[in-house]
Amino acid sequence: MSTGNGEYAVIVDTGSNLPGRGAWLHPVPQCAQQAIRxxxxxxxxxxxxxxxxxxxxxxxxxxxxxxxxxGSKEHEHTVxxx
Numbered sequence: 001m002s003t004g005n006g007e008y009a010v011i012v013d014t015g016s017n018l019p020g021r022g023a024w025l026h027p028v029p030q031c032a033q034q035a036i037r038x039x040x041x042x043x044x045x046x047x048x049x050x051x052x053x054x055x056x057x058x059x060x061x062x063x064x065x066x067x068x069x070x071g072s073k074e075h076e077h078t079v080x081x082x
Contacts, residue, residue, distance in 0.1 A: 007049065007051070007052065008042075008045070008052070009051055009052040009054075009055065010045070010052065010053045011056070012059040021046060023041060023044035027060050028060065032057055032060050035053075041053060041056075
């Protein structure tokens with residue numbers, strides 16, 4: 001999604017119901033860091049530049065907390081540009 005100043009931010013669409021183009025990501029920190037390093041979000045979402053991925057990093061970090069059962073390494077999560 002555009003932040004209004006010509007820049008983009010990537011958000012997590014846990015319900016898979018937000019409009020717009022999406023990309024799949026395994027909900028593990030290593031996959032997120034690799035996607036950021038390889039500029040995979042910009043390519044998958046067909047946007048220019050390097051989008052803000054802080055919401056994705058925070059979401060995946062929260063899933064990795066001990067005792068948190070909402071995350072699963074076997075399932076992928078949808079991320080979208082906003």
